[in-house]
Amino acid sequence: MSGTDVLIIGAGAAGIAAARALRAAGVSCQVLEARHRPGGRAATDTATLGAPFDLGATWLHAANRNPLRALASGAGIELFDHGTARVSACFEDGRRVGPAAMAEYDATWEGLQSRLRGVELRPGDSAADLANRAGFGAGHWDATVLHWEGPVICGAPMAEMDARDYLDTQLEPPDLLPRQGAGTLLARLCEGLPVAYGAVLRHLDWSGPRIVAEGDFGRVEAAACIVTVPTAVLAAEHIRFTPALPADTLQAIHDLPLGLLTKVGLKAAGDDRLELPAFAGIERHVSREGEAALTAVAWPFGHDHLMGFVGGPAAWALAGAGAAATVDFAFAELSRSFGARAARALRRDGALVSDWAEDRFSLGAYSHARPGRAAARGILARPLAGGRLCFAGEACHPTLAATLGGAWESGAAAARQALPLLNKSSMA
Ligand SMILES: Cc1cc2nc3c(=O)[nH]c(=O)nc-3n(C[C@H](O)[C@H](O)[C@H](O)COP(=O)(O)OP(=O)(O)OC[C@H]3O[C@@H](n4cnc5c(N)ncnc54)[C@H](O)[C@@H]3O)c2cc1C
Helix, strand or coil: CCEEEEEEECCCHHHHHHHHHHHHCCCCEEEEECCCCCCCCCCEECCCCCCCEECCCCCECCHHHCHHHHHHHHCCCCEEEHHHHCCEEEEECCEECCHHHHHHHHHHHHHHHHHHHCCCCCCCCEHHHHHHHCCCCCCCCHHHHHHHHHHHCCCCCHHHCEHHHHHHCCCCCCCEEECCCHHHHHHHHHCCCCEEECCCEEEEECCCCCEEEEECCEEEEEEEEEECCCHHHHHCCCCEEECCCCHHHHHHHHHCCEECEEEEEEEECCCCCCCCCCCCEEEECCCCCCCCCCEEEECHHHCCEEEEEEECHHHHHHHHHCHHHHHHHHHHHHHHHHCCHHHHHECCCCCEECCCCCCCCCCCCEECCCCCCCCHHHHHHCCEHHHCEEECCHHHCCCCCCCHHHHHHHHHHHHHHHHHHHCCCCCC
16 A cells, blocks of 8 residues: 555445545545454344344435435345334333323324424523423323433433434434345445555544555555544544644534444244234333333344344443343343243343444444534534545434434545545536
8 A cells, every 4th residue: 555546544334435436436545444344333243143133233214315225226235114014012010011002102202303393492402401391201201202312312311412413313214124234235335445454544644735644554645535433433532633633623523422322132042032023123111311221123034033222321331341241231121021031032142242332443333412512513524624634424414423324425425525636527
């Protein structure tokens, strides 16, 4: 490796999109990827459970505006609309919730967005402030819905997220599940791209007319550079910049921390499927804010495993305690709903637990804006050095933040803005 037109740091969704866009425009590029695989926060394990299991990104959300939807079929990936098979198995006090209570629960969900949008937004509001002013708190299902909205979906409590950013990044259905896995999809879209694996960037010098990247791989020069590493990795200063990044860029990085969602895969021990159809959502009533709870999808695609989720502060606490603690938590939670049957129906050994918190190339799951900092995504996406240095990735997208689709669009946009610097024709 010595020189290229554009250097791309990271072979996740944003980096792959940028490299494909540049290649399509006839521009040379080189991707430096720290891990020994592509996909970043999308990774499919096929070995442990005997079926594809996504440790990171799982669904193509907001599929009607998600650029990956159209790319999936070309990559030989089958997409399944989860909404067509969604059944909720919700439990309270060890019993499955009946139709009348479920109707109440559904109504709380359905009213959430319109109630939140009906409240006047004040500067510095957190999503929790908005929910409080909209009257959420005392209703029987309020804490359950807010648990979903904060820790499960956003990886962080509502109190830690900016209200404007929370509203702007809402994701509507359809939510499509790639049968072979979202990680497999990205790996296929990365095929044939110039990626150097195990190439950990340690220093980026953007002081001169050429950008210089340094690490164990040696030194690479380029006319422009697109950095797609997660904001938590940038905030931890694992990459040194010369000169230091401008104060507003640095502030934006710190204003877009990563929340945490941990996934756990549990295999069935025998034939007992807990009377749940494939794709059933397992959840339970949450009685107060801050209560840790597991949610799960049963038997995706008819496979013999459950896909469990724990998010927010509970996930951070479990990550510090190790994978076995997460498995114990999952069994304790499932026992609340299914009693002793859970331990008979599911195997403790061979469980799969994601470790995005400990992984030094992610240090969390996906970004949210701190209260009062909704502008941070736009600031981070602003090109530096006349466009020669650009940040991209999920954290930079104004509406599809925290998603594969957002990361993809952000990477493609960064590539487009680099083109004029290289005197190449602009891309479609
Ligand atoms: C548990 C979990 C569940 C999720 N569920 C969904 C979902 O259902 N749907 C959805 O759309 N999204 C989901 N997401 C979010 C989605 O995975 C991310 O938004 C998306 O993958 C981010 O892509 P990116 O390119 O911005 O960053 P990344 O994928 O993180 O790519 C950045 C790359 O930079 C590399 N890197 C880091 N440091 C260095 C360095 N120093 N030198 C070189 N390379 C480096 C990393 O290894 C990585 O490959 C989920 C994420 C997690 C963790």
